[in-house]
Amino acid sequence: MSITIEHLNKQFGSYRALNDINLEVNSGELIALLGPSGCGKTSLLRIIGGLDVADSGSLLFHGEDVQQRDARERNVGFVFQHYALFRRMTVFENVAFGLRVKPKKERPSDAEIKRRVHELLSLVQLDYLADRYPAQLSGGQRQRIALARALAVEPKILLLDEPFGALDAQVRKELRRWLRRLHDELHITSIFVTHDQEEALEVADRVVVMNKGVIEQVGTPDEIYATPASPFVYQFIGNVNLFHSRDHASWTGQHGDAVAYTRPHDIDISHVQQDATALPVEVKLVRAIGSVVRVEVSTQNSSELIEIELSRERFELAPLANGDKVFIRPRQIRVFETGAQHELSAA
Amino acid sequence: MAQFKAHSVLPGFNLALGYTLLYLSLIVLVPLSALFFKTATLGWGGFWEVASSDRVLSALRVTFVTSCAAAVVNVVFGLIVAWVLVRYRFFGKRVVDALVDLPFALPTAVAGITLATLYAPNGWIGQYFAEYDIKIAYTPLGIVVALTFIGLPFVVRTVQPVLEDVEAEVEEAAASLGAGRWAVFRRVIFPALYPALLTGFALAFARAIGEYGSVIFIAGNMPYISEIAPLLIVAKLEQYDYAGATAIAVLMLLISFGFLLTINALQWWVSRRGVR
Numbered sequence: 116m117s118i119t120i121e122h123l124n125k126q127f128g129s130y131r132a133l134n135d136i137n138l139e140v141n142s143g144e145l146i147a148l149l150g151p152s153g154c155g156k157t158s159l160l161r162i163i164g165g166l167d168v169a170d171s172g173s174l175l176f177h178g179e180d181v182q183q184r185d186a187r188e189r190n191v192g193f194v195f196q197h198y199a200l201f202r203r204m205t206v207f208e209n210v211a212f213g214l215r216v217k218p219k220k221e222r223p224s225d226a227e228i229k230r231r232v233h234e235l236l237s238l239v240q241l242d243y244l245a246d247r248y249p250a251q252l253s254g255g256q257r258q259r260i261a262l263a264r265a266l267a268v269e270p271k272i273l274l275l276d277e278p279f280g281a282l283d284a285q286v287r288k289e290l291r292r293w294l295r296r297l298h299d300e301l302h303i304t305s306i307f308v309t310h311d312q313e314e315a316l317e318v319a320d321r322v323v324v325m326n327k328g329v330i331e332q333v334g335t336p337d338e339i340y341a342t343p344a345s346p347f348v349y350q351f352i353g354n355v356n357l358f359h360s361r362d363h364a365s366w367t368g369q370h371g372d373a374v375a376y377t378r379p380h381d382i383d384i385s386h387v388q389q390d391a392t393a394l395p396v397e398v399k400l401v402r403a404i405g406s407v408v409r410v411e412v413s414t415q416n417s418s419e420l421i422e423i424e425l426s427r428e429r430f431e432l433a434p435l436a437n438g439d440k441v442f443i444r445p446r447q448i449r450v451f452e453t454g455a456q457h458e459l460s461a462a
Numbered sequence: 463m464a465q466f467k468a469h470s471v472l473p474g475f476n477l478a479l480g481y482t483l484l485y486l487s488l489i490v491l492v493p494l495s496a497l498f499f500k501t502a503t504l505g506w507g508g509f510w511e512v513a514s515s516d517r518v519l520s521a522l523r524v525t526f527v528t529s530c531a532a533a534v535v536n537v538v539f540g541l542i543v544a545w546v547l548v549r550y551r552f553f554g555k556r557v558v559d560a561l562v563d564l565p566f567a568l569p570t571a572v573a574g575i576t577l578a579t580l581y582a583p584n585g586w587i588g589q590y591f592a593e594y595d596i597k598i599a600y601t602p603l604g605i606v607v608a609l610t611f612i613g614l615p616f617v618v619r620t621v622q623p624v625l626e627d628v629e630a631e632v633e634e635a636a637a638s639l640g641a642g643r644w645a646v647f648r649r650v651i652f653p654a655l656y657p658a659l660l661t662g663f664a665l666a667f668a669r670a671i672g673e674y675g676s677v678i679f680i681a682g683n684m685p686y687i688s689e690i691a692p693l694l695i696v697a698k699l700e701q702y703d704y705a706g707a708t709a710i711a712v713l714m715l716l717i718s719f720g721f722l723l724t725i726n727a728l729q730w731w732v733s734r735r736g737v738r
Contacts, residue, residue, distance in 0.1 A: 166634050186637045193638040199631040203653040213639035216649065261635075268639055 116177045116271040116304050117142045118163065123172030125158055132158040134328040136172070143302040145295070147309055147319035151351070155328040156308045157276055163306065164274045165189045176272070189272075192265030192303075196277040198257040200249040206260050207245040210235055213268035235263040238297070255286040262294075266301075275307035279314065291318050312352050316340060324348050346451045349376045356382070356421050358448075366392065366448055373452040379424040381447040384410065386433065393442040396421065398435050403427070410435060412443060497715070500708040512709040517685055518694060522713065525691040528602055529670035532609030533617075536666045537659055540617025547618070548625045562618045565611055570675030577608050578680040600682030605690065608676040613666030620665065624658040625651075657733050664725045671718055 118140040125133040132155045140146050148156040161167040163174065165186035174182050181189055201209050208215075210232045214223055223231065236242040239259040249257055258278055265273060278294070279287040295318050298305055309315050315322045316336040324331045324339060324347075332344040343349040358366055358375040366375050385393065396412040399420065403409075408430040410423045423443065435441065501509060512518060547559055565573065581588040581598040591598055598604050628651055636646045674692040681688045691714055698707035 164638060166638070186634070187640045187642065189638075191638060193635060195631050195635060197629070197631065199629065199635040201632065201636075201650055201653075212636070212641070212649070216636075216639065216641040216645045264635075264639065 118272065118304065118306075119173075119175040119178070120159075120163075121173045121175075123159070123162065123174065124170045125155070125162065125167070126170055127158075131328050133162075133169070136328075136330060138323060138330065138333065140304060140306065142177075142304055144304055145298045145318065145320045146306045147315035147322045148306060148325060149309055149312060149315040149322050149351075150325035150331075152310055153327075154325040156310075156325050159325070160274050160276055160306060160308050163272070164191050164193045166193070190268070190270050192268065192270035192273045194258070194261050194265050194273070194275040194278050196280045198249070198254075198261045198281075200257055200261055200264070202249055204248075205245065206236070206241070206247050206249070206252070207232055209249065209260060210264045210267050212264060217268075231267065235267055238266070239263045253286075254282045255290055258282065258290065259293075262297075266303075270303065273303045273305040275305065277308050277310070279311075280309070287314070294318060316352070324351065326351070343376075343449070346374065346376065349449065349451075354379050354422060354424075360450075363394070366445065373450050375445075375448050375450045377445040377448045379409070379422045380407075381445055382421070382423045383444050383446055384412075384423060384425070384433070384435065385442050385444070386439075388442045389444065393444045396441060396443055398437055398439040398441060401435055401437060403430075412441070494715070497708050497711055500705055501712045504705045504709055508705070509709050512706050513713055517689070518691070518710055518713070520686045521689050521691045521694045521710075522717070524602060524605065524687075524689060525671060525714070526717065528605040528609055528690070529667055529673075531606045532613055532670050533663050533667040535606070535610050536613045536617045537663050540614055540662060540666075541621055541655070541659065543614070544618045544621040544625055548622060562615050564615075565613075566615050570612060570673065571679065573611055574608055574676030574679030577611060577676065578604070581607060581680065599680050600684075600688065602681075602688050604680040604682070605677050605688060608680045609670040609673055612673055612676055613670050616665035616669060617659070617662035620662040621655060621658045624655055628654050657729055660725055660729050660732070664722060667725075668718060668722065671714065 118138075120136055120138040120140075123133055123136040124131075134155075136155075136159060148159060150156050158167060162169045165181070165184060165188075169182065173180060176189070186193075201212065204212070211228050214228045214231065217223075233242060233245070236245055239262060241256055241259055241263070244252060244256065244260075249260070252260065258281075262275075262278075275294075279290050282290065291314055294307075307318070316339070319336060321333060322336055322339045323333050326347050332339060332348050334342075334344075339348065340352055343352060349355050355376050355378060358377070360373040360375070363375065388395070394414060396414050398410060398412050400411040401408065406427055408425045408427055410425060411420045412423060413420050421443065504512070543562065547555065547562075578585075578599050580586050581591075581604055583589065583592040583597060583599070585599070588598055596603075598607060632650060633646055636650050641649065672692065674690075674696070677690055678693055681690060681693075683689050683693055691710055695707045695710050698704075698710065
């Protein structure tokens with residue numbers, strides 16, 4: 116089921132949580148709402164799920180306005196960061212809950228409920244835990260049960276609020292791959308909120324980057340990483356080096372006041388000066404981290420560090436040591452002025 | 463001794479346990495056993511005579527029935543009060559919260575006199591009931607009113623923290639799964655509150671059984687109708703019938719003990735399901 120959001124606004128007291136949000140989510144898509152805490156991503160999710168009400172704007176499911184509909188009538192599955200499982204029910208009863216509270220006419224028979232619950236529990240690979248209580252499960256298991264519970268009522272839309280936020284790094288990684296596979300199997304339109312860019316880029320079909328109540332950019336993970344639409348997106352996603360026009364006019368062009376951004380792996384290092392735009396720097400630190408080598412350099416008259424990433428292969432072709440005097444030149448650089456933006460490709 | 467004590471990093475086990483036992487003996491055990499010793503002077507025959515007298519039996523009935531009724535009323539309305547105090551924000555909430563404790567603080571005799579005045583047929587509240595020929599003060603109904611008054615804080619104060627512990631998220635999860643308000647309450651909130659409600663009930667009930675000060679002013683104290691067991695004990699004391707008085711006390715003790723045991727067993731059974 117597709118979701119259309121138009122001119123959505125939400126205010127909490129004097130704090131503007133959402134400011135004119137427009138978003139189109141296609142049927143069967145897996146979308147990530149990505150942003151720092153307080154950017155409004157959770158508010159947006161809660162409004163879509165019917166747990167909060169927008170001040171103005173429209174929200175359509177498959178072309179149909181659902182703003183007047185209660186959470187229980189929206190047919191939306193919601194997964195919470197802290198699981199929100201029913202503590203006094205077994206895992207089985209947790210998952211069966213949505214089926215048991217259906218009105219009498221639609222309620223499946225006990226045998227049918229039993230079959231469906233076990234089917235869902237095997238889908239999340241936790242069938243053997245049916246008789247346990249939530250307190251006896253690990254965080255990752257609880258979240259999978261929460262997901263099974265949400266899926267029990269066959270929702271048309273699945274909303275996940277920082278689903279892996281409370282889990283440790285290893286389990287997180289495992290679960291997000293598993294979520295991706297699950298989505299490929301079920302094709303439910305899904306939106307998940309996260310503040311972890313790696314998670315968003317790895318799992319989602321499209322990423323919505325939010326900041327201070329507005330959408331900064333919507334795009335595929337690749338687009339978001341390769342062509343950030345704003346300085347915020349540039350800085351929020353991945354590492355970045357900043358160059359101010361007053362110091363590096365040759366790179367930013369002839370603009371009055373502008374900032375240029377370049378990724379650490381988009382900078383070339385050379386021992387000889389190839390052209391006039393190359394910047395003479397001194398190597399301050401060389402550190403091999405796994406498959407990449409991180410080099411920190413600084414210019415002679417400023418203390419600001421520029422971060423460069425080289426592949427191990429490239430580093431071995433032309434090794435560097437602390438104190439080396441070298442020249443750097445960005446392969447790709449992006450300049451943002453006040454308001455307008457220009458893209459320059461050096462070389 | 464060693465086999466009773468598991469090794470613990472906490473110091474002072476022997477001292478603390480010794481103190482606990484001494485304290486409990488002095489405060490609880492010695493007076494209670496004195497009660498039984500004094501009763502024993504009656505012999506079985508004498509005890510049975512007191513225990514089976516109509517007046518004692520009806521007083522016990524009045525005491526336990528009104529206490530139970532008051533505790534039930536408190537469970538229902540105490541839950542509502544706790545709910546309002548936990549779930550909503552409103553002007554004057556702190557004042558309302560403080561008001562709940564008032565029955566703890568007020569001398570019970572003052573409460574009894576006030577309630578008797580209010581609920582008398584010509585009192586502020588009693589007059590409206592009088593129109594329908596309902597008498598509250600000086601009837602068992604009046605006893606229930608007084609016992610409800612003194613028992614309220616017990617229920618509110620036991621339920622409140624537990625209710626605060628039920629996250630709003632859990633309710634939201636239930637709602638998004640299609641549960642209506644009633645289903646959310648019955649299936650999610652109530653099971654979480656059940657043990658606390660039972661405790662609140664037990665406390666209010668136990669408190670009501672022993673209540674004397676507020677009840678005697680509003681009860682009218684008519685033998686066989688609105689005379690409570692504690693009053694009967696006092697009456698016997700005034701007649702220097704100490705053994706008779708303790709016999710009633712022992713009876714009350716045994717019945718109360720039976721009730722509390724049942725409630726505790728129920729609680730144990732409830733909390734065994736669903737580990738927190």
